[in-house]
Amino acid sequence: MRMIMAGVAVFVAGSLGSGASLSVGSAAQWYLVAMPNLNTFVSLTNQTIRFVNERVEGEDVPLLPELRHGIGLRFTEAWGETWQVGIEMALASVGTATRGLWTRDEDTHPVDISLEAGLVAFATEVALVLVPDVFAIGLSAGWATARVVYRGAFPNTLPTEWSLPFLPRVETKIYTTHGPVGAAYARVSLPFGPGMAVGFEAGFRLAPLGVPQAGTSVLDLNADGLGDPVNFSGLWLGLTVRIAFNL
Numbered sequence: 001m002r003m004i005m006a007g008v009a010v011f012v013a014g015s016l017g018s019g020a021s022l023s024v025g026s027a028a029q030w031y032l033v034a035m036p037n038l039n040t041f042v043s044l045t046n047q048t049i050r051f052v053n054e055r056v057e058g059e060d061v062p063l064l065p066e067l068r069h070g071i072g073l074r075f076t077e078a079w080g081e082t083w084q085v086g087i088e089m090a091l092a093s094v095g096t097a098t099r100g101l102w103t104r105d106e107d108t109h110p111v112d113i114s115l116e117a118g119l120v121a122f123a124t125e126v127a128l129v130l131v132p133d134v135f136a137i138g139l140s141a142g143w144a145t146a147r148v149v150y151r152g153a154f155p156n157t158l159p160t161e162w163s164l165p166f167l168p169r170v171e172t173k174i175y176t177t178h179g180p181v182g183a184a185y186a187r188v189s190l191p192f193g194p195g196m197a198v199g200f201e202a203g204f205r206l207a208p209l210g211v212p213q214a215g216t217s218v219l220d221l222n223a224d225g226l227g228d229p230v231n232f233s234g235l236w237l238g239l240t241v242r243i244a245f246n247l
């Protein structure tokens with residue numbers, strides 16, 4: 001990683017001396033993710049919620065939505081004309097939650113479960129501008145940190161003879177993991193002023209980051225004893241804004 005950043009610095013220094021341009025961009029993204037292990041926890045929890053909903057009075061506790069998509073942001077700085085080299089920071093977030101209250105024999109049993117996963121990635125980027133100010137493709141590689149925040153409040157006062165199929169953890173804990181990431185994208189832009197452009201981009205990020213930990217505790221919400229890897233790999237679609245400066 002240090003060698004890559006050093007290469008970027010050398011390129012930037014040469015670009016500044018040759019009068020190349022600097023472009024600054026940002027993108028708001030809709031992110032598709034694949035997190036089968038965390039969705040296994042969601043499925044098991046929903047089995048229990050359905051089981052209890054059928055046996056209590058009043059309103060049902062809503063089911064947990066699966067983790068399928070989230071939102072993201074991407075910020076970039078790039079130097080060059082046809083070939084551009086730069087740096088980027090990417091953020092992504094996906095989450096699910098449910099909250100409700102079961103009532104049985106005038107006793108209340110509150111449920112409050114939330115699960116959030118977030119990514120912060122720093123990378124170097126190389127882009128090829130195929131049509132000036134209009135169409136470009138790019139690749140990036142770097143390092144990311146993922147964080148999983150789990151909050152679980154589930155009643156332990158339900159009848160023991162029900163033999164609940166699964167019991168969500170009762171805890172509040174933050175788990176983290178780190179690892180390499182890579183991405184590829186294509187961007188279409190529409191100039192609307194001197195040095196300014198808006199556009200659309202589509203890309204794919206590869207980010208299988210392993211099993212998060214909180215101290216010595218391993219994330220294992222589905223209780224299979226294997227740990228729950230966090231995988232932020234997936235497609236994104238984004239709206240972009242870019243500003244270019246002559247140096």
